[in-house]
Amino acid sequence: MARITASVYTSHVPAIxxxxxxxxxxxxxxxxxxxxxxxxxxxxxxxxxxVVFLVYNDHATAFSLDLIPTFALGTGSEFKPADEGWGxxxxxxxxxxxxxxxxxxxxxxxxxxxxxxxxxxxxxxxLTVPLSLMFxxxxxxPCQVIPFAVNVVQYPVPAGRRCFQIGQAIRRAxxxxxxxxxxxxxxxxxxxxxxxGARAGxxxxxxxxxFLDRLIDDPAGLSQLPxxxxxxxxxxxxxxxxxxxxxRGAMADIAGGPKPVLRxxxxxxxxxxxxxxxxxxxxP
Ligand code: DHB
Ligand code: FE
Numbered sequence: 404m405a406r407i408t409a410s411v412y413t414s415h416v417p418a419i420x421x422x423x424x425x426x427x428x429x430x431x432x433x434x435x436x437x438x439x440x441x442x443x444x445x446x447x448x449x450x451x452x453x454v455v456f457l458v459y460n461d462h463a464t465a466f467s468l469d470l471i472p473t474f475a476l477g478t479g480s481e482f483k484p485a486d487e488g489w490g491x492x493x494x495x496x497x498x499x500x501x502x503x504x505x506x507x508x509x510x511x512x513x514x515x516x517x518x519x520x521x522x523x524x525x526x527x528x529x530l531t532v533p534l535s536l537m538f539x540x541x542x543x544x545p546c547q548v549i550p551f552a553v554n555v556v557q558y559p560v561p562a563g564r565r566c567f568q569i570g571q572a573i574r575r576a577x578x579x580x581x582x583x584x585x586x587x588x589x590x591x592x593x594x595x596x597x598x599x600g601a602r603a604g605x606x607x608x609x610x611x612x613x614f615l616d617r618l619i620d621d622p623a624g625l626s627q628l629p630x631x632x633x634x635x636x637x638x639x640x641x642x643x644x645x646x647x648x649x650x651r652g653a654m655a656d657i658a659g660g661p662k663p664v665l666r667x668x669x670x671x672x673x674x675x676x677x678x679x680x681x682x683x684x685x686x687p
Pocket of ligand 2: 415462529592593640643
C-alpha cells in the first residue's frame with residue numbers, strides 16, 4: 404500500500420531559483436535563506452520518497468485567462484521546466500507517476516472533488532523552486548513528482564476549507580493505491596507577500612508565525628479562515644498559503660491517527676519581496 408509519510412511546506416520565491424542557477428547561494432543575502440534548508444536536504448536524503456505529490460500554483464505559465472482550472476492534477480509522464488521569460492531554468496525534467504495519478508483522479512473525483520486532468524504542461528518556479536530547495540542541484544530529480552496546480556492567481560480562488568478537505572481526499576486516494584510507495588505531500592507558495600499596488604512589499608511576520616503555529620497545532624481551525632484575511636494580513640500573494648492546507652489535510656492525525664512530529668521550522672525575511680517559511684512534519 405502507498406503511504407503518505409510526511410509533508411513539507413515551503414515558499415517558492417523565483418529569485419531563490421535564480422540565486423541557485425547563477426551560483427549566488429553563498430552571498431551574504433542568500434546564505435541564511437539556503438541555510439534554512441540544510442536540515443531538509445539531509446532529512447530527505449534519508450527519507451528517500453518514491454513520489455512527491457507537489458501542491459503548487461502556476462503563475463500564468465501553463466494556464467492563462469484562456470483556461471482557469473481550480474484544481475489541476477498532472478497525470479502525464481513528464482513535465483518540462485517552463486520558459487518564464489528568461490529561458491527555462493537549468494533544472495531536470497520532472498517525471499510524473501501516471502499510474503498513481505490516474506488512481507488519485509479516480510478516487511478523488513468519485514469522492515466528489517471535480518479535478519481538471521492535465522496530461523501535458525510545463526511547470527514554472529512554483530514547482531521547480533521547492534524541488535531545488537529540498538534536493539539541491541542534481542542531474543535528475545531523485546523521485547517521481549505528481550504536480551497539483553491550484554488556482555490562487557485569478558479570482559475566485561478556492562477557500563482554505565476546501566483545500567483542507569481535498570487534502571483529506573488525496574490521503575484516502577494515496578492510501579488505497581495498491582503498490583508499496585513512500586509518498587510525501589508538499590504544500591508550497593507563501594508566506595506573506597504582495598507584488599503590486601500601494602501595499603507592494605508588505606511583510607507580516609506576526610501573522611506568518613501565527614499561521615505556522617496553527618498549521619501545526621490547529622489546522623482544522625485554521626482552515627476556517629476566510630480568504631479575505633489572507634489578503635488583508637499577508638498581502639495579495641499571501642493567498643498562496645491556502646495550498647499548505649492541502650498538504651496538512653493529508654496528514655495522519657486529520658484522519659484520526661497520531662499527531663505528526665515537527666522536524667523543522669524555519670522563517671526568514673527577506674527573499675526578494677517575500678517572507679520565506681518552511682516546515683517539515685512527519686507521520687510517526
Ligand atoms: C515573488 C514571489 C512569488 O511567490 C512569485 O510567484 C513571484 C515573485 C517575489 O517575491 O519576487
Ligand atoms: Fe508565487
